Amino acid sequence: MAIKRRDFLKLTGLTLLGTAASAAVGDLLTRGEVKAQEYTSPPEALKGKRWAMVIDVKKCKEGQKKGCGKKCIEVCHYLHNVPSIPDKKKEIKWIWEDKFEHAFPEQADEYLKEVFKDVPFLLLCNQCDDPPCVRVCPTQATFKREDGIVMMDFHRCIGCRFCMAACPFGARSFNWFDPRPYVKKVNPEYPTRMKGVVEKCMFCYERLAQGKIPACVEACPANALIFGDLADENSEVSKILKERIAIRRKAELGTHPSVFYLID
Amino acid sequence: MYNAEKVIPFIIVLIVFFTIPMWLNFGRLEAIPQPELPKKEKKCIESKEYMRAYHMKLLDNWRKKAIRENQHVYVASDGKTHTISLQRTCMKCHTNKEKFCDKCHDFVITHPDCWDCHIAPEVAKKWQ
Amino acid sequence: MLEKALKGSKKYWLWVLFLLSIIFIGFLxxxxxxxxxxxxTGMSRDVSWGFYIANFTFLVGVAAGAVMIVLPYYWHNYKEYGKITVLGEFLAVAAVTMCILFVFVDLGQPMRVFNVVRFPTPNSIMFYDVIVLSGYLLLNLICGWTVLHSEYKGTKYPSWLKPIIYLAIVWAPSIHIVTAFLYQGLPxxxxxxxAVMAPRFLASAFSAGPALVLVAALLLKKVANFDPGKKAIDSLAKTVAYAFIINVLLFIFELFTAFYSGIHSHQAPIKYLFVGLEGHAEWVPFMWVATILAIIGILLLVIPYTRKNETTLVLACIAVFISCWIDKGIxxxxxxxxxxxxxxxxxxKPTLPEIGITLGVWAIGFLIMTILYKIVLEVKSSKELVVKYEGVLYKK
Known part of the structure; x- marks a missing residue:
């Protein structure tokens, strides 16, 4: 009996489907082959429930007067291989300095502008408690860790830039090109990024795992940056925030930033 | 089957064409890649056979655990602990990506994009 | 039926070749x-979405707009749309394909696009957008193709198709509501x-989509002896008119809220677009072109004489289409x-390669539309004998 063309095509299709399905199932099965070893966090790791940063803008100003040379930015960008791209439009930054009226545009009346005229405001990812970037990410490439850090999984980011549209703080940068040619001095202990992914500050999660505080905080000679756990009543940040006047950027948007600016 | 005298030879030609690499290298031992192993360390974090077969899955798990679950230490089957890091752990012994990773990857024509971000030791050396 | 697209006049092939060459440039x-x-591209750290996403947003509207033809025909049994319904469905196919391509070319890591499926994330609106867009593409392809195929065979479409057609009708607004949600939920x-973003999107969709079908139908009438029917054109023109007026009204409501409330941050983008802000006025001319086109479009559509005249109607539809594109796109x-x-x-400002890619995607869309419409015309004309004598159509 001769095979009809229609039946032949049907059979071929079925075979192809079967092959694909068995390959997929096989792949699923071999996933179990990974040795079920233990994973733990190192004993020296710093642990918290909601990491936060307090920035004393007056101290920062004094520090700059004494010639700190913006160590915080320099160290951070060196340690994380952040490229320095001359074109402002395609720039990548994790921590940077801006004027009061740009950091707090809705508060910037003439008087406050005058008061904070020469005061530098360090800006970085706010590590929001209710981050809109995490809400919109279609692949969970950006997500919030249990200790409050808003992480980036560069392996997973598809570069749709929805998170950049969602972030009201302009904290996110996109790799418009391969960033490597713009990394002058490289830190061999940390990766760079590839073109087409979004990046930002991650509160030095890799240093926290080694028991170290974030690099910018450690580098500041004026102690203008304070890092700690907001959920811990006795942490330094909690104590300072109870006593002094601190503001957060665009608090009215309800994202609950974890970076505070001491202004008194 | 219609046109069997044309179809079957054509199928055979196709099969031969797609298996050319196999026939060309048939029985040639020198074609098997020889990755350069570390001189100082004798043992990797798991057995040689396991690493050979599953290093990609292990690395994939590593990145998931470290980045997504904040678990930065791997306890191997012999009980030893290792920091989860491609650049700070793996490449401290395997000090040359080109002579180690690339040997097999090139042979099987697979191009993992690890090194688009992670910095190979020899690349880091040249960079400064 | 696909073979019908392989035979055509010299003009047809020239048009296809023209589109293919643009696609080629876009591909390069x-x-x-x-x-x-x-x-x-011209995109930057601050303006991280640009021309691609603008065209995507606009084309979602065009795709959804096709429902304004499909719905009256199937739901209200409005027979006049019988001939153009399939045009609407195939327009949706072309438009959604362009949408998907525009999102794809906008990705920084296109090889990882399936991560959206591998790691489904229900809290992201993008997740739903992927579902509704691909669903809509499939629904329209099935509906349009099956109905046409039945016509080809001279039978009525199979009964299993009816629920799918209804689903496609209900599905249509969803693609545009979800796309509006991409934007309107960002702090x-x-x-x-x-909140008026989604209604605005729908109104612009229901004007721009039918406007394009109208232009296409009247063009086909001219070049391919296709008769969409006088009554169908008239009804469709009314749909465009009402929807576009609602679209403009909704925008005026936005203006009222921004300027009567006096909230500076709500006014700033509008000022930037229409009069310029802090010495920047890059898009001011475009926005005023859109405004003038909107006024012309409304006038031509509202006055019965110009709405019934085919030339002025086509002009009105083109005005509406471009106006919507500027307003809702860029x-x-x-x-x-x-x-x-x-x-x-x-x-x-978009760069040249960026515009090249954009044009390439549009050309792909037009190519799909051309091929599908060509099949429709061939099928329809094989079913009726039409004679054109001295510019007048005679039907058997």
Whole structure:
């Protein structure tokens, strides 16, 4: 009996489907082959429930007067291989300095502008408690860790830039090109990024795992940056925030930033 | 089957064409890649056979655990602990990506994009 | 039926060749972008979405707009739309394909696009957008093709199709509501943060989509002896008129809220778009062109004489289409990103390769539309004998 063309095509299709399905199932099965070893966090790791940063803008100003040379930015960008791209439009930054009226545009009346005229405001990812970037990410490439850090999984980011549209703080940068040619001095202990992914500050999660505080905080000679756990009543940040006047950027948007600016 | 005298030879030609690499290298031992192993360390974090077969899955798990679950230490089957890091752990012994990773990857024509971000030791050396 | 697209006049092939050459140029530009990165576009850290996403947003509307033809025909049994219904469905197919392509070319890591499926994330609106867009593409392809195939065979479409047609009708608004939700739920983007965004999207969709079908139908009448029917054209023109007036009204409501409330941050993007802000006025001429086209479009559509005259009707539809494209495409995106979160202004201008890729995607869309419409025409004309004598159509 001769095979009809229609039946032949049907059979071929079925075979192809079967092959694909068995390959997929096989792949699923071999996933179990990974040795079920233990994973733990190192004993020296710093642990918290909601990491936060307090920035004393007056101290920062004094520090700059004494010639700190913006160590915080320099160290951070060196340690994380952040490229320095001359074109402002395609720039990548994790921590940077801006004027009061740009950091707090809705508060910037003439008087406050005058008061904070020469005061530098360090800006970085706010590590929001209710981050809109995490809400919109279609692949969970950006997500919030249990200790409050808003992480980036560069392996997973598809570069749709929805998170950049969602972030009201302009904290996110996109790799418009391969960033490597713009990394002058490289830190061999940390990766760079590839073109087409979004990046930002991650509160030095890799240093926290080694028991170290974030690099910018450690580098500041004026102690203008304070890092700690907001959920811990006795942490330094909690104590300072109870006593002094601190503001957060665009608090009215309800994202609950974890970076505070001491202004008194 | 219609046109069997044309179809079957054509199928055979196709099969031969797609298996050319196999026939060309048939029985040639020198074609098997020889990755350069570390001189100082004798043992990797798991057995040689396991690493050979599953290093990609292990690395994939590593990145998931470290980045997504904040678990930065791997306890191997012999009980030893290792920091989860491609650049700070793996490449401290395997000090040359080109002579180690690339040997097999090139042979099987697979191009993992690890090194688009992670910095190979020899690349880091040249960079400064 | 596909073989019908392989036989055609010289004009048909010239048109196809023209589209293919644009696709080729676009493809070369895309290869360049794929190699170098999205840095070849005019987008920046502050304006991180641009021309691609603007066209995507607009085309979602065009796709959804087709429902204004499908719905009366199947739901209200409005027989006059019998001939153009399939045009509407195939327009949706072409438009959704373009949408998907525009999102794809906008990705920084296109090879990872399936991560959206591998790691489904129900809290992201993008997740739903992927579902509704691909669903809509499939539904329209099934409906349009099956109905046409039945016509080809001279039978009525199978009964299992009816629920799918109804589903496609209900599905249509969803693609545009979900796309509006991409924007209107973001904190800190004042131009987008408005509940009227989804209704505005729908209104512009229901005007721009039918407008394109109208132009296409009348063009086919001229070049291919296709008669859409006088009554169908008239009804469709009314749909365009009402929907577009609602679209303009909704925008005026936005203006009222922004300027009567006096809230500076709500006014800033509108000022930037229409009069310029802090010395930046990159898109002012475009927005005024859109405004003038909108006025012309409304006038031509509202006055019965010009609405019934085919020439002025086509002009009106083109005006509406371009006006919607400027307003909902480029205006919406640049307006959303201006001013930046720092209340500064970073101007955005698409670069040449970016425009090349955009045109390439549009050409792919038009090619799909051409092929599908060609099949429709062949099938329809094989079913009736039409004679054109001295410019007048005679039917058997």
């Amino acid at each position: 530009c895309y290869l360049y972008q794929f190699k170098v990165g999205l840095g070849i 800190g983007r004042h131009f987008w943060l408005t 205006g919406l995106i640049t307006g959303g990103y201006t001013p930046t979160p720092f209340e500064t202004i970073t101007p955005y």
